[in-house]
Every structure is written in C-alpha cells, then in structure tokens.
Amino acid sequence: MSSGLKFNETLHPGVEVSYSCEDILYQDRTEHQDLVLFTNPVFGKVLMLDGITQVTTADEFIYHEMMSHVPILAHGAARNVLIVGGGDCGLAEEVLKHASVEKLTQVEIDASVVEFSREHFGEFNAGVLDDPRFDLVIADGMKFVAETDRRFDVIIVDSTDPQGPGAILFSQEFYDCVHNCLTPGGVLVTQNGVPFLQRQELVTSIERFSKTYRDAAAYIAAIPTYFGGHMALGWASDNAELRKTPVAVLEERFKAANFKTRYYTPDVHAAAFALPRFILDAVEEGRAKA
Numbered sequence: 001m002s003s004g005l006k007f008n009e010t011l012h013p014g015v016e017v018s019y020s021c022e023d024i025l026y027q028d029r030t031e032h033q034d035l036v037l038f039t040n041p042v043f044g045k046v047l048m049l050d051g052i053t054q055v056t057t058a059d060e061f062i063y064h065e066m067m068s069h070v071p072i073l074a075h076g077a078a079r080n081v082l083i084v085g086g087g088d089c090g091l092a093e094e095v096l097k098h099a100s101v102e103k104l105t106q107v108e109i110d111a112s113v114v115e116f117s118r119e120h121f122g123e124f125n126a127g128v129l130d131d132p133r134f135d136l137v138i139a140d141g142m143k144f145v146a147e148t149d150r151r152f153d154v155i156i157v158d159s160t161d162p163q164g165p166g167a168i169l170f171s172q173e174f175y176d177c178v179h180n181c182l183t184p185g186g187v188l189v190t191q192n193g194v195p196f197l198q199r200q201e202l203v204t205s206i207e208r209f210s211k212t213y214r215d216a217a218a219y220i221a222a223i224p225t226y227f228g229g230h231m232a233l234g235w236a237s238d239n240a241e242l243r244k245t246p247v248a249v250l251e252e253r254f255k256a257a258n259f260k261t262r263y264y265t266p267d268v269h270a271a272a273f274a275l276p277r278f279i280l281d282a283v284e285e286g287r288a289k290a
C-alpha cells in the first residue's frame with residue numbers, strides 16, 4: 001500500500017525519476033553518504049545513496065551477472081578477484097558462484113552499507129559474508145590499490161557515480177594503481193554510467209585506460225533502474241584477445257562453472273561488446289584523446 005511518499009532521483013540534469021514509496025525500511029546519514037532503503041511496487045527494495053539509485057531487488061541480477069561473469073569467464077583462470085565498492089554484496093554473491101575463484105577481496109569505504117545490506121538484502125547476498133573465500137576490507141579503494149602488494153586476476157569496480165567518495169575511482173591515478181595490482185593479462189571492469197546521459201564519463205575513462213592498458217573498451221547491458229538506456233561497463237586489459245574470447249570457449253567454461261543465471265549467456269556476453277554507433281564513437285573518441 002503506497003505511503004503517498006515519493007523518492008526522486010535527480011542524477012541527470014533535466015531528468016527526474018520518481019519512485020512511489022510503500023514503506024521506508026531504513027534511513028540514515030552514514031560517515032560517508034545519505035542512505036535510504038524503501039519498497040516500491042515495481043522494483044521491490046530500492047537502495048539510494050545520496051539520492052541516487054544503487055540497487056533494487058528486482059533488477060540487480062542484470063548488473064551483477066554482467067559485471068562478474070563476463071570478466072571471469074573471458075579470463076578463464078581467475079583465482080584472485082578484487083571488488084572495489086560493491087557494498088550491497090550482490091556482485092560478490094555472483095563472483096563466489098565460480099568455484100574456481102579461490103579468494104575474493106572486497107574493499108568498501110562504508111561499513112554501514114555492508115552491515116545494513118546483510119540485514120536487508122538476503123534475497124541476493126545470502127552466505128557471502130560467511131564464505132571462507134570472502135575477505136572484506138573497509139577502506140578507501142584508492143588507498144588500498146595504491147598500497148597493497150597483492151595481485152589480482154580480475155578487478156571489478158562497483159562504485160557510486162564520479163562524485164563524493166566515488167570520484168577518485170574514476171581518476172588516472174586509480175586506473176594506474178589498479179594496473180599495477182593486476183597479474184599479467186588480468187582485466188579491469190568498471191561501472192561507467194549510461195552513455196546516452198553520461199557520455200563524457202565514458203570518453204574520459206576510455207582515454208585514461210588507453211594511457212596505461214594495451215586494450216581499452218566497453219560492453220553494455222540494459223538495467224531498468226539505471227535510467228537512460230544502455231549502461232556502459234568499462235573494460236581494460238593488456239591482453240587484447242580476452243574480450244574476443246570465442247562463444248564456443250565461453251560456453252565450455254560456463255557449462256563447467258555449472259550455475260544458473262537470469263541474464264548472462266555466452267551469446268549475450270559476446271554481443272555485449274558489439275556497441276551501438278553512438279557508444280562506439282565515445283569509445284573511439286576516448287582512445288584518440290590518449
């Protein structure tokens with residue numbers, strides 16, 4: 001039953017996305033950001049940080065499956081994985097579905113987001129925090145990658161947008177430190193906004209990737225609550241063959257991984273790198289600027 005309240009997302013100037021609220025489950029100002037969790041008749045539980053939609057129980061599977069299974073199955077031998085951000089732990093749940101992953105480290109700046117997600121998001125993160133392979137580090141992702149001597153096969157940046165605590169995670173310095181933390185041929189994947197409304201964010205990330213990594217690219221997925229059409233997921237690696245992994249090889253690896261998905265398939269994986277012209281133009285502009 002609607003409470004008559006509405007939560008409006010105002011991330012994109014000139015565009016307001018309004019959610020009717022049935023119930024407010026939690027609201028707080030954490031050390032780093034404003035946090036509200038409410039229920040919506042269409043999207044279920046909706047988490048907003050600083051007024052921006054982060055995750056909903058209805059469509060989280062799309063984003064979390066594409067952020068995890070694409071780099072891990074393309075890599076083919078990912079043992080050590082790092083997530084930067086990802087406080088709701090939905091992404092970690094997907095990564096831990098890969099029995100081949102021996103260790104998953106998650107570096108999240110805001111302990112409150114993890115604590116509250118353990119309590120409220122059991123639908124998509126059950127068991128993560130109790131998995132012996134899971135290592136949660138509460139810290140700024142920039143500081144962690146600048147100081148750690150550990151190396152990772154896949155690094156996934158599930159961050160907020162490039163403002164507030166998340167801004168540094170889109171910097172040249174951060175991408176360069178991540179490059180140092182990757183094993184040879186390892187891959188970086190980033191949350192990179194909605195190109196139709198956040199084109200410059202993608203251009204800038206690709207330009208910065210191109211200065212340090214041999215291969216800078218992006219793939220796409222459509223996530224209803226990230227308003228504005230395709231979401232871009234940034235891709236950077238020194239192994240330019242990884243993103244061209246044949247579907248037959250992906251099918252073999254996916255079959256061997258042996259878990260069910262609701263969005264990801266090997267065909268969807270390969271197709272996600274076929275970019276619409278306007279997004280390809282943004283990627284090419286970024287490469288040309290480097």
Ligand code: SAM
Pocket residue numbers: 053054055063084085086087088107108109110113139140141142158159160161164165166167168169191
């Ligand atoms: N999927 C969402 C999106 O695309 O907008 C992001 C979800 S996740 C909740 C984002 C997480 O990034 C938050 O928990 C936030 O606390 C974390 N975060 C933001 N800046 C960070 C930083 N500098 N280091 C580590 N974590 C950070």
